[in-house]
Amino acid sequence: xxxNEQPLDALRDIKALMxxxxxxxxxxxxxxxxxxxxxxxxxxxxxxxxxIAPWAVxxxxxxxxxxxxxxxxxxxxxFLAIDAILVLLASIxxxxxxxxxxxxxxxQPLWGAYSxxxxxxxxxxxxxxxxxxxILFYHGLIGLxxxxxxxxxxxxxxxxxxxxxEEISYLGLSxxxxxxxxxAFLGYGLIFWALGFGLxxxxxxxxxxxxxxx
Amino acid sequence: MxxxxxxxxxxxxxxxxxxxxxxxxxxxxxxxxxLKQLLDVTDGNLASHIAALEKKGFLEVRKRFVGKKPNTSFxxxxxxxxxxxxHIAALExxxxxxx
Numbered sequence: 001x002x003x004n005e006q007p008l009d010a011l012r013d014i015k016a017l018m019x020x021x022x023x024x025x026x027x028x029x030x031x032x033x034x035x036x037x038x039x040x041x042x043x044x045x046x047x048x049x050x051x052i053a054p055w056a057v058x059x060x061x062x063x064x065x066x067x068x069x070x071x072x073x074x075x076x077x078x079f080l081a082i083d084a085i086l087v088l089l090a091s092i093x094x095x096x097x098x099x100x101x102x103x104x105x106x107x108q109p110l111w112g113a114y115s116x117x118x119x120x121x122x123x124x125x126x127x128x129x130x131x132x133x134x135i136l137f138y139h140g141l142i143g144l145x146x147x148x149x150x151x152x153x154x155x156x157x158x159x160x161x162x163x164x165x166e167e168i169s170y171l172g173l174s175x176x177x178x179x180x181x182x183x184a185f186l187g188y189g190l191i192f193w194a195l196g197f198g199l200x201x202x203x204x205x206x207x208x209x210x211x212x213x214x
Numbered sequence: 215m216x217x218x219x220x221x222x223x224x225x226x227x228x229x230x231x232x233x234x235x236x237x238x239x240x241x242x243x244x245x246x247x248x249l250k251q252l253l254d255v256t257d258g259n260l261a262s263h264i265a266a267l268e269k270k271g272f273l274e275v276r277k278r279f280v281g282k283k284p285n286t287s288f289x290x291x292x293x294x295x296x297x298x299x300x301h302i303a304a305l306e307x308x309x310x311x312x313x
Contacts, residue, residue: 007305007312013229014236014302021252022240 024118024164026110028098029213032171032205035091039197042087047190049079087197102213122160125152146189150179150196165212171204221304223297225270230255230263235298238273238290246286264288272297 103110129152133145157172175196182192226232233253237244250260267273272294276287290298 007308010229010232011302011305011309014232017233017236017252018240021237021244021248025242 022117022163024115025212026099026103026115027164027168027208028095028102029205029207029209029211031091031095031098032201032208034094034098034205036198036201036203036205038087038090038094039201040194040199042083043190043194043198045083046080049076049083050190118160118163121163122156125156125159128152129156143186143189144183146193147179147183147186150175150182150192152179153196154179165208167204167208167211171200174200174204221300221307223301223304225267225272225297226301228263230259231267232301234260234263234267234288235272235290235294238288239295239298243276243287243289246288249288267294270294270297 100110129149132152133148136142136144136148154172154175154177157175158169159172161167161169161172178192178196178200182189182196185192226235230253234249237249237252246260246264249264250257253260255263264273264275268275270293272291274289274291276289278285278287
């Protein structure tokens with residue numbers, strides 16, 4: 001070209017390169033650590049509640065059942081639902097706060113091409129997984145919900161990781177592997193849940209904090 | 215018309231330099247090899263353009279060793295960000311005039 005390149009082409013090049021190379025670098029490791037702690041607390045609460053008021057009828061006697069559950073005690077079900085929603089809301093809130101803080105420090109907008117890309121790539125597998133699990137619940141296949149959430153969440157993270165820090169992709173891969181193992185050992189869903197959403201978040205959160213946040 | 219053309223920064227006349235700045239604008243530290251891949255240029259070509267931008271004070275260079283391999287990364291400087299934003303604004307102005 002070089003000097004008389006048309007402005008339109010130049011701007012198009014700039015935009016394409018920015019988008020191709022951009023990653024949402026403002027994700028905070030601390031958000032992962034706190035989300036992990038909330039998940040562990042939520043799992044502990046669920047374990048405590050289920051133990052003193054177990055499923056009314058279970059197809060087997062492992063903690064969270066493997067196959068069909070004919071009837072669930074409504075109190076227990078609503079407790080678990082509220083527990084899960086509280087953990088989710090607390091995690092989203094803390095992630096938002098820490099990420100917003102880090103974005104300001106990195107001078108990266110919270111709502112830019114990078115975060116939009118990342119959220120789009122995160123949400124499609126995540127929503128699919130959520131609907132999938134609701135259908136599992138509808139069919140009474142409660143034991144399959146824990147491995148399904150881990151696998152879909154992992155795939156969502158791997159997808160989103162391409163637009164963010166590389167640790168996100170590795171966290172996703174770990175979640176997928178854990179989900180598959182969980183699928184092989186039905187009945188231990190709660191433990192794998194605590195490992196996947198609790199421990200893995202804390203480990204990768206610390207890793208991200210050490211590598212990127214300081 | 216002429217005035218607007220004068221606002222275009224000579225340092226960004228080359229497509230490769232423009233590319234380097236574009237990538238650095240949206241990334242923290244970018245490695246030499248990553249830049250090379252993104253822009254699809256040769257080592258020597260990229261190095262000379264980077265040297266020119268560095269001389270202008272538009273980017274920061276960080277050299278370190280990963281194991282035994284030297285590893286060079288770049289980051290946009292405040293001056294570089296300002297100049298680049300100015301350049302983009304000028305391009306947009308030019309486009310509006312033509313449009």
